[in-house]
Amino acid sequence: MSETLFGKILSGAIPCHKVYEDERVFAFLDINPLSAGHTLVIPKEPAPTLDALSDESAAALGRALPRICRAVIAVTGVKDYNVIENNGSAAHQAVLHVHFHIIPKPSRDEGLGIGWPARALDPEAGAKIAAKLREKLR
Numbered sequence: 001m002s003e004t005l006f007g008k009i010l011s012g013a014i015p016c017h018k019v020y021e022d023e024r025v026f027a028f029l030d031i032n033p034l035s036a037g038h039t040l041v042i043p044k045e046p047a048p049t050l051d052a053l054s055d056e057s058a059a060a061l062g063r064a065l066p067r068i069c070r071a072v073i074a075v076t077g078v079k080d081y082n083v084i085e086n087n088g089s090a091a092h093q094a095v096l097h098v099h100f101h102i103i104p105k106p107s108r109d110e111g112l113g114i115g116w117p118a119r120a121l122d123p124e125a126g127a128k129i130a131a132k133l134r135e136k137l138r
Contacts, residue, residue, distance in 0.1 A: 006042050006097040020068055024060035027068050034103050035111040037076040041068055041100040048096040049087040069102055078104035082112045
């Protein structure tokens with residue numbers, strides 16, 4: 001098992017408040033929640049970033065996340081929430097093990113606060129990068 005904090009949680013070396021487990025996915029409450037019900041959902045596979053994760057574990061996360069979101073909504077009564085997953089330290093990833101945060105947003109002052117420095121997409125640059133992405137995905 002990975003020596004990350006989440007690997008230690010998965011191995012039982014560090015206790016947690018488990019909320020879900022199946023063959024490939026594990027979910028537990030965040031110990032430093034942004035709001036009540038803040039849940040972490042991780043693959044049991046010790047991949048540091050989403051692009052390094054196997055298709056099988058990614059599919060398992062895709063099946064589990066909506067189900068866990070519905071449970072968080074039902075238990076907290078909060079219908080608005082964020083699901084966020086960071087990859088790499090520059091993208092604010094603190095634990096190098098793929099993990100999704102489900103963060104209920106009960107009010108403007110609770111939950112995730114986020115800036116979104118959007119800018120307009122240049123049509124020519126957009127066309128070029130879209131073509132390159134399509135080619136890479138073939």
